[in-house]
Amino acid sequence: MFRRSLILLIGFWIGSKFFSEAINVTNSRYRQNYHIIAPTGWLNDPNGLSYFNGNYHVFFQYDPTSSNGGGPKQWGHVTSTDLVNWKYTQPTIALAPDQSYDVGGVWTGSAVNNNGELTAIYTGLHNNTGEQLVNIATSTDGVTFTKYSGNPVVPTQPIDGTNQFRDPKVWKYNGVWYMVVGNQSKKNHGRTVLYQSDDLRQWTYLGPLADEPDNRVGSMWECPNFFYINGKHVLFMGTDVERDGDHFANQGLNVYFIGDFNYETKVFSHAVDFYELDNGHDFYAAQMFQDPKNRTILFAWMNSFGTNFEEMQDGWAHTLTVPRQLRLSSDGSRVQMIPVDELTLLRGTEYINSPIEIEGHDLRLYYDKQTGKLVLERTKDVRQVDMGSIMQLNLRIFLDQSSIEVFANDGNVTMSSRYYKDPIPTITLFAEYGVANVEFQAFRLNNIW
Structure with missing residues (x-):
């Protein structure tokens, strides 16, 4: 099984010793x-x-x-x-x-x-x-x-x-x-x-x-x-x-x-x-x-x-x-x-223009140009933050087996969340009602354990 250990780099140009009984x-x-x-x-x-x-x-x-x-x-x-x-x-x-x-x-x-x-x-x-x-x-x-x-x-x-x-x-x-x-x-x-x-x-x-x-x-x-x-x-x-x-x-x-x-x-x-x-x-x-x-x-x-x-x-x-x-x-x-x-140092295989599948459920990360907000949506539970007036959005995204961490525009905004698998979706980059110029890199990250 592919375990989600992934980093995404995206640029958008926007127009025991005390207890003896440990569990297993x-x-x-x-x-x-x-x-x-x-x-x-x-x-x-x-x-x-x-x-x-x-x-x-x-x-x-x-x-x-x-x-x-x-x-x-x-x-x-x-x-x-x-x-x-x-x-x-x-x-x-x-x-x-x-x-x-x-x-x-x-x-x-x-x-x-x-x-x-x-x-x-x-x-x-x-x-x-x-x-x-x-x-x-x-x-x-x-x-x-x-x-x-x-x-x-x-x-x-x-x-x-x-x-x-x-x-x-x-x-x-x-x-x-x-x-x-x-x-x-x-x-x-x-x-x-x-x-x-x-x-x-x-x-x-x-x-x-x-x-x-x-x-x-x-x-x-x-x-x-x-x-x-x-x-x-x-x-x-x-x-x-x-x-x-x-x-x-x-x-x-x-x-x-x-x-x-x-x-x-x-x-x-x-x-x-x-x-x-x-x-x-x-x-x-x-x-x-x-x-x-x-x-x-x-x-x-x-x-x-x-x-x-x-x-x-x-x-x-x-x-x-x-x-x-x-x-x-x-x-x-x-x-x-x-x-x-x-x-x-964790980076392994680099994906270039290749489909990437992760396991997840109802997890959406998107930028709404009309409101100027970066939105992280998890099972209809929304977190969003105003990015202000920007012409470019850079995202660095760390995906692990049950977490996502988003670093936007060199750390001006961060968003950290747990999430859990359900059907297997694909990571999709898309633009609605307009055009976005995108540069995209993705790396499989190594397992340290």
Whole structure:
């Protein structure tokens, strides 16, 4: 069977060690060929993205015992030397919930290289109180971790916040460690709070980095990321935002602010407007890191809480996106995402003027010149985004066994969605009510698993 592992380049000129009972994968029909997936069971948020000891490290929320994510979360682990060919570490579970402060789950967090020691900073769910606590674990080889004897390093949420307190993201600036954590205020609006430390073990609360008291950006901010890029600071997070026409259509989505952060005053001054990071059906819990080439690289979980994930009946669930490089638009007003250059290493057979068949169902991607919108339609569930006034549309499309990722006009717009097979359609390029000049390339992409 031809497994859909394909990239399309189109230009339009427009006129375990904790759990012993892992479940088995019973059907591989939707298993991804070149995306990160769990060996079995459930996967969600990317965690601990880092480069250490010559390897890229991607950890992920993992439950090998079920495909519905019902068990306590652990950190699964894959590594790569090139961001393309990934291998499961042995053991695959890097962090398991085996202490009182995390027995309810080793939840989302980040990782940093601290003088030759890879330090994971993660959320633990306490077994007695149900509190969400910040803990750390360290590794000298990047595979085997030892939890800090003084955990939790942040034993309680801020006094002016609720117990919704999770997903620490850490970075270093001028010799000082900083950390943002997702939190909910006692007035039940989402916010990101800020900490600092000299040693990753003793943390001082500095107050809210950003919040929106009118609840227009949701009631809880998860998985915050804060970073400097192209002369600006960017804060993005996962949240729930009321739908506004074509915008904010998913039940869970990543949004971002762009602004300036003053390390002296600890004030983040940002624009009022906020934007979606991705405009498809399935994109959440994004995390970024800086790689040795000084690139800002992102992975996300392809999920939005509204999709019927058919692979769950097959003993596994979910996938991450391909790695993406972040940058700002030329005017500094938008975050752009493009596939990392290394993904060209996946290319195999090139198709030139040949019919290409993929398995799919009711999936349509088209540009409507009259409205100026790029539309991704999945089983009559539409996501569309205004492309503005353009004369040329360039699309780079990644198709895998059960996902599509669209990068339009050099990352000005991205759309990520899961999809599942039914009858086998053909990929068709067509123009209605006019003429389009088209250049087309397609490559079969190699299977890394």
